[in-house]
Amino acid sequence: MEETRCIICGLEKDGIEVKEDFIINTIRWIKRNITRSEKGYRLVVCKECYPKYKKARDSYVRKELTYLAIGVLFAAMLVVFSGGHVLRAILYGAIIIVFMYLLAQLSYMPALKLPQIPQSAKVHHAASQAKTISRRAKKA
């Protein structure tokens, strides 16, 4: 079995699996191809660390949105006050947005793979329950 690693306490514990996004894939790629230090751990958040994780994740999500909003606002202002140099203003605006985005990634906290119950499964469950009830009713 794969080794697991809690992303908060760093211990080998079982927990809720972390969703692999492009940031994690980028880190993995760098570790595999550049620093050659890929461990291949399955990343999780253990039960004990979950409250801490949740706080950090919420703060990260908030920060990312705020920073991006500020970046977009700045970019829009640059375009408005570009004085004819619209293309240059758009380029600078894009650089600001990317910079704000990267700044937000300093407090990066990945999402978790939470077990989601698909809508169809719920419907199916309800239908099978209804069948059981009608079967019971017939027997009675």
Ligand SMILES: [Zn+2]
């Ligand atoms: Zn932990």
